[in-house]
Amino acid sequence: MRFELNGQEVEVDAHPMRRLLDVLRVECGLTGTKEGCGEGECGACTVLVDGEPVCSCLVPFAQAGGTSVVTIEGLGGKHPLQRAFGDHGGAQCGICTPGMILAAVALGPNPTLEQVRVGLAGNLCRCTGYEAIYRSVLGAYEAVDDRRPAAEAPAVGGGSKADGGAAFGTGADGGRSDVAGAGRSRSNGSGADAGAGSAGKAGL
Amino acid sequence: MKTALGDLELRQPRTLDEALAMLRDDGPLLPLAGCTDVYVQLEFGVMPARRFMDVSRLRELRGIERMDGGGLRIGAGATYTEIVRAPLVAQRLPMLVAASREVGGVQIQNRGTLGGNVANASPAGDSLPVLAAADAVVVLRSAADGERRVPFTAFHTGYRASVLRPDELIVAFEIPPVEGEQWFRKVGTRAAQAISKVVFAGVKGGPRPRIAIGSVAPTVVRAFRTEEALASGASIEEAQQVFGEEIRPIDDIRSTAEYRRRVAANLLRRWWVGQ
């Protein structure tokens, strides 16, 4: 079956029900995608399929046919987010890091803190308490020379999740602004462009 | 994954007709789309089915559109992300947007489908109370009988059981215009990526109040008697009493019957009285 993997057209032979996660790790030899739970809960196996983050442990290989898949290897090690996760302590044990970075890639450049919190809610980290991950994602797109020593940065404040139930009006526009505020802005770049020389794609 | 791959089979029809023919001639086949439930069961080795049919690429199941008369038609294959992004749903059924946002993380929302949530028939399905409260109609299709329409409230017949026949697919949900203010509240095991301990959808301010609640009985409960009580001017305490009779919560690894019962009553009050 043919699909695009990190910008390259590839042909892989595997059982159609084999998990995309296993195909990537075993058949394709890309072990940067990690398995944390096998039940779509931890997000460690997150990859981008046609630009959208998905848990590769829940994707039958057959459904990857004809899509464009981006794994951590596809970012080439030089993505601003990769650098920032190193600098700001976003990576500790490192096992959630590839999935976390790919989920953050999908947020596009310069997300708000609330967008980051919502966008990464499907990625569990047990080391950081997430604060250093927020600093990494928010700090990734700052100009390189403008980087301050991470340790001195003030603690990140955070919005809080409304808990009172959501009420909606019945007017024609009711709820529309709510959708806009959902914070699910996407990467401009498609997965197809990830890989070497994709500097023009800010999102990837 | 605890399930051995060698035993598994996946069919990939290209059209809805092909899919329905497969179900008729070559069943049983368990339809799968986003796989967010199927693969969890495969992982744990508890999935009874061995033969599957991929419906994720059937264009006939996609799409969210306006119906004549102001209703909304949502394809069974619509993902939560598509629902969240659809202005039409935000306008007409904002409580479904709210429910979709609370299903798993972004990765699950990108894959999971409304049809899958309904077909999975878990009483904790987050979208189910919304569809129940909205008087949705489930559109089913088979090669033998063509389309039939089942009121959502009659679709589920018991714990993980429904009227869906093995040769049928859920193709869409039709939602008539909802008059009144919609309200949704999920009480989960944590703030994100949670399974519902109680999940409540309500509509008030229209011709009559509508209430549906999940995780408190073998199926989602449309609380008709409570609605009736409120419509006929019962006090909130009286309504809570009736509501308590309409639900049958149990203890499980996520919560207790007592908690579910009390929270259900409290949510009814919060929704109806406010604060």
Added chain:
Amino acid sequence: MPQPAVAADDPSPSIPPTPAVGRSVPRKDAAEKVSGEAKYVDDLTLPGMLWGRTVRSTVPRARIKAVRLCFDTAGFTVVDHTDIPGRNVVALIEEDQPFLAAGEVRHIAEPILLLAHEDRDTLMAAKVEIDYEILPPVLDMLASTEALKRLSIDKGDLEAGFAEADLVLEGEYRTGSQEHVYIETNGMIAVPEPDGGITLMGSLQCPYYVHKAIKPLMDLPGDRVRIVQAETGGGFGGKEEYPSLIAGHAALLARKSGRPVKIVYDRGEDMWATTKRHPAIVRHRTGVTRDGRLTAMEVDVVMDGGAYVTLSPVVLSRGCIHAAGAYRCDHVRITGRAMRTDTPPNGAFRGFGAPQTLFAVEAHMDRIAEALGMDPVELRERNALRPGDTTATGQEMQEDCAALDVLREAVERTDFHRKREEYRGTGRGIGLSLFFHGSGFTGSGEVRLASRAALEATETGVRILVGSSEIGQGTRTMHAQIVADAMGLPYEQVETALPDTAKVPDSGPTVASRTCMVVGKILQNCAAEMISRLGGLTPMEYARRHGPLVVSQDYVPPGDVKWDDDTYKGEAYAHYGWGCNVAEVEIDPDTFEARCTAFTAVEDVGKAIHPVLVRGQIEGGSAQGIGWALNERVVLVEGAMANATLTNYTIPTTLDTPPMDIVIMERPGKHGPHGAKGVGEMPIDGPAPAVVNAIRHAGLDVREIPATPEVLMAAAPSEEAACASS
């Protein structure tokens, strides 16, 4: 990070390198981790490798009557206890735990049989039936009559202390089990060597613990057993002792099959079978004067040790030593017991007993304040340990005792008193906790460990040789900083060897907040020794002229640290870190969900060698503590975890974790490098009591964790109408 550009062979003596300590230099392991190149055990594949699987008991206590293999055994390797060449015991503190059950099982999930096959699906599909003669299990620690360890700590005259009191307050506090949820599950690869030896690579914290356990199992001398740490995706104590068991299993399968064998647990098996935090019940009886002075503290600690001794005696010990909290009191009695139950053994988990007892004493302190009508800050101010005071074991506090400093800083920066007033009656609450945590092994533990570290001069700089593991906390980076400064070398010229027992000395386990303070200090001594041996040359020059130079140093016990294991008197730890946490909560009156909305941690670590790493420890430990306080409930059925999935055991997500305000305080200790004390564990001591005290402030009397909505509901005034059922 700017670094002087210095040629490796010519560090100009006139421009000393910028000191690395105190700066957040780039992590040594960052590039590999962010690129996905880092190799964890499941990323490694060897030619001819088989997959291994563990068949476990499904009953808590039974005699095994028959084991039937209901599959075609062709291509399978099958191992039971009779295949063990050496002794069937996991060598740790006691030798009571078998690698494979021999005739009897004592807890659910106990390993009975091992299978290996080259095809994983075939392996997983193999069915094994076991007949049991069921025996009645003991599942409740209070019903158990078998103590794995008992101890008591006595100070002063308890009855005299109670006689001085105006008020005596009692209370019982319970803490639940907790699962580590390192995101990388446990795994190990065993490789049979041509000389009959065995090499093990895996996810682990303590290569020499594994080494110690494998030698008697395989009946091999130390030089034929080689343990190599693969990149490790989190540990938190969960990979302290349990990897020895998995390593033994993999080794047995590899020996019998003659091929490499990989065992990697799936999440369900990892949660169901491996260790958890000890559940504890702590009872307090405290005498206090009307003006808030503690006159007597009587504390009784019970922990559930599980089926085998494992580390329970030392977990109990640390728990008891911390049980009187960061307070001075002349008359103290602490008794503790770890009880044996027919449940999977509980084990090391960040904090190692102290979080349980500190939860109890800190929740109790707020109840005392309430009973006295006193501000909880004032009560703590009154009693907090100060330099010159003594702890329950009689240890005199030194100048670095920072209890009051952390308390005052936390109270001031959170505007605690204003919020305390403002939140009253609003469904919001604010609470705090004051705590301390001893760094390094308890009592004479470090002397007995006799750790060793080494440094090697190479043609590119120096290489650190320690068995201390990188599990995410930053060991490689922090050690390199200490050595770079001690050698006067740029940080980039210091590298760390992979923990491999064939190549590095035993620097002790990577546990107990000791890797910086204890091992870092030995490395400093190594550097001094190396400089004296280099004869004025740089390490690079020396290596080129004379070949490699390796110097090693042993742990030197501080002269003024005295401990008596029999009486539990003396210097329990060389140093303590000090912390104060403030938590704010909001409680939903309808759903009883308590959400932590803000969290402040002021923690003294002596010296922050790497501020970003230190902050990472504090934030991560705090989140783990908040999870334990509110969300993380291990549901036990027949003593085994019934919710062993990440869906149903709910650790905090981004949306559950509050914004955190972190203050790192530095009150240097005498013994650690640059004054550094421990940091790894302390951050999990304070969050749970701070959260529960905030819940108390919001009006709910909760004395157990996790404080789930169900627990809060039980503490809330009942509403008959709302509760009415048909």
